[in-house]
Amino acid sequence: MKRGDVSVAIAVIAIILIIIIPIPMWSLDILLSFNISLALLILLISMYTKDALQFSIFPTLLLITTLYRLSLNISTTRYILSEGQAGDVIEAFGNFVIQGNVFVGLIIFLIIVVINFLVITKGAERVAEVAARFTLDAMPGKQMAIDADLNSGLITEQDAKIRRKEIQQQADFYGAMDGASKFVKGDAIAGIVVTLINITGGLIIGVLVNKMPMGEALVRYTLLTVGDGLVSQIPALLISTATGIVVTRAASESNLGQDVLAQLFGNNPKLMYIIGGVLLFLGIVTPLPWPPYVILGVTFIFVGYSMNSSKKKKETEEIEVSQTAEIEEIRKPENVMTLLKVEDIELEFGYGIIPLADINQGGDLLDRIVMIRRQIAIELGMVVPMVRLRDNIQLNPNEYVIKIKGVEIAKGEVLFDHFLAMDPGTAQGDIIGIDTIEPAFGLPAKWVTDHEREKAEILGYTVVDPPSIIATHLTEIIKRNASELLSRQDVKALVDNVKEEHPALVEELVPKLLSIGEIQKVLINLLREQVSIRDMVTILEALADYAAITRDADMLTEYVRQRLSRYITKKYVERNKLKAITLDSELEQLIMESINQTETGSYLSISPNKAQSILNNIIVNIEKMTSIGLQPIILTAPIVRIYLKKLTEQITKDLIVLSYNEIDSSVEVQSMGMVTIV
Incomplete structure (x- = not known):
């Protein structure tokens, strides 16, 4: 070559x-004949090329x-x-x-x-x-x-x-x-x-x-x-x-x-045989001078034979290697490693929903999943793992199931040829449809036909199609379980991404002060409370500042949240006013005195009776805020926040608990109730 x-x-x-x-004139005959041969070769290659x-x-x-x-x-x-x-x-x-x-x-x-x-x-x-x-x-x-x-x-x-x-x-x-x-x-x-x-x-x-x-x-x-x-x-x-x-x-x-x-x-050796045959035909049958065509024809046939022999030899060697590998594989114990793999996110659906995920049938569910991954990357700052779509004949035709780490987290049911109409609170009039519950947020809704859809929209109902229902439900499930989807490998990728522009920051923090696993714990704590980790530079800088003081993941999380105060303020404060539930000073003092420090971390040690009394008081204040259409938010001292949050998870995981240091100083705080010790 x-x-x-x-x-x-x-x-x-x-x-x-x-x-x-x-x-010389004799060489001119050969060159003219070769010109025809080359043209034939180019034409045949252009036809056989895939x-x-x-x-x-x-x-x-x-x-x-x-x-x-x-x-x-x-x-x-x-x-x-x-x-x-x-x-x-x-x-x-x-x-x-x-x-x-x-x-x-x-x-x-x-x-x-x-x-x-x-x-x-x-x-x-x-x-x-x-x-x-x-x-x-x-x-x-x-x-x-x-x-x-x-x-x-x-x-x-x-x-x-x-x-x-x-x-x-x-x-x-x-x-x-x-x-x-x-x-x-x-x-x-x-x-x-x-x-x-x-x-x-x-x-x-x-x-x-x-x-x-x-x-x-x-x-x-x-x-x-x-x-x-x-x-x-x-x-x-x-x-x-x-x-x-x-x-x-x-x-x-x-x-x-x-x-x-x-x-x-x-x-392709066959091309050489075809060209050689054509040249032999021209040299023997036609009045053309036979020497150049016969010589070239024999040459092309010989080249084709050599190529074919090499190709067969290579195929034989590949077959022998493949057979040897198969024999060696048979001798080994059964390989079950592939069976142990658990998908991070799975979306299983019955055969009646298959058209929604089939591009050939006009389904756009795959495109919606792409947009979900983009949306969560912007909102929470994490790369969502690939969503595995599977059809499951064991499910009802219109049923779908969402799994996280192989465990069923949520399920729902859609009617393929219907639309879901929901009353946002401003709808006027009734519509004909099948009563149901919206799967993502548990709101009452109705399945309506395409004919009834226009009427529902005119009356003020929010009408969505089945793919949007599944996509919205999947989005909410991923957000709620984002902390479980963040692996060490994902954290390593996020840190490496920061290292490209801020190498000094990463070199100072990892692995001198914290390991990837310890950073993962902090990020999981943030995601568990729906705090975005998109600003990784600020997060890593906060960890670099305080990792020398403590390596407790909960405390480091609090320091990071305080550094992200601008983001938290913008997320929960409207018009520079925050309406929240506060804690009595005696209750805050009780919680601080009940914190026990150990080598593996800190925890809240409080009697069951007092804990239940505190939770009952919190429930009363939450109901008071929800009754007037406000989102329940508890505001407390920084050292108390994390322990109060863990305590309130016994009644609800969605309750927002903030500390004073996480809110901008210019925000006006209005107390809508106070939790006290009864």
Whole structure:
């Protein structure tokens, strides 16, 4: 192959030298025959190629073959005008086509030239131009599709890079083909010009210089001109056809010599047999001189035989290796590792909901999942694991189940051909439908038909389709269980992302002060209370500041929350006013005195009776706030917040507990009730 690189370079230089330096007439016959063989090879490869990348050198090859034909035209013109002959191949082609009638042969030749120029060449040029334009217009859409697959977890970052590179290669190829098609057009025009020069120049030289009669000169030089034109135009016709076939292929990424040898002589041995058979037929059956065609035909058949032998040997070796691997696998104990894998998030659905997830049936559930991952990345700052979709025949047809770590967390049921109508509190009038409960938030709702949908919207109901119901439910489940989905590997990826722009921060913190596992505990605490971890720089800076004081995850979480006070204020405070439930100072003092510090952390030690009394008082205040339409929020001292939050989780996990240090000093706090010790 390395020697082939040199031979290809020498061949290109030799083509240029043929234009200047006369070559022997016997070698001209061989080169003209090889020109036909090469055109056949290019045409067959263009037909057998399944992927454009397999024949990416075509634009460059088009230039070389065009230059090769033109150099042969110059050599034959030199012999026609100087000696009145141009070798056996050209004379045989001329006699075969003219058949004793100069004008009929000339007309046939001109028809072939017109077909090549006006039909095939013009068409290939137009296709190349349109393909180049459409490919460039489609590039942004293809890039967005790659980004969508990457964000949804369908492909890796490496796969995305490869696909982007392929798109760039295709764009380069179409641009190259748009210009390379001009070579074919110019070649056809040059063929017409050369024909006119040969006939006109031949008549002038034959009559005036060689003193030949007009009729004899006309027959002689027309025969040679038609033969020369056919020998050039037939390969040009084949390559023009190949241009139209390969015009939508991708660009090459290897050098020309490697591509020529690998792509012309390394893909399909059958092509070598076909070309060899055609050449043997031309050399034996037709009046063409047999030596060049027989030699080339035998050569191509030998090459095909060698390629086929190598291919069979390689396939045999692969089969033997595969069989050996299978035998070794059989000897090993049963491999059950794949059965132990538990998916982070699974969405199982009955067969009646399958159309919602099937793209071929118009389902857009996959696209909605992509948007869910984007939404949660923005809101909570975490990368949601890939959601595994599965159909489950054990479920009811319209039922779906959401699982986290292999455990069922929630389920719901949708009617495929209905819409869910919910009263936001401002709807006027009743609608006809099937009573149900909205699965994500547990609100009363009704399933309505498409005919009733418009009426429900006019009356003020919120109407959503089944995919939106499933997507909303899945979103809420992921948010509620975000702390369980954050693994050490995810934390490592988040820290590495920060390290790209803030290396000093990460190097100071990890692993000198905290390990990835300890950082994970803090982030889990934040996500458990729906605090976004998107601002990882601020979080890591807070941990770097306080990790030297304490390594208790709960205390570090409190320090981080205080550093994120601006975010927390914006999330829970409206119009710079906060209406919240406060704690009596005696209760706060009781909680602080009940905190026990141990080597493994701190916990609240309080009697059950007092704890129940506190919780009952909290429930009363919560009901008071909800009755007037306010979101219950408890505001307390920083050191008390985390322990009070853990205590209130016995009655509800959604209760918001904030500390004074987490609220901006400019916020006006209004107490809507106070929790006291009864």
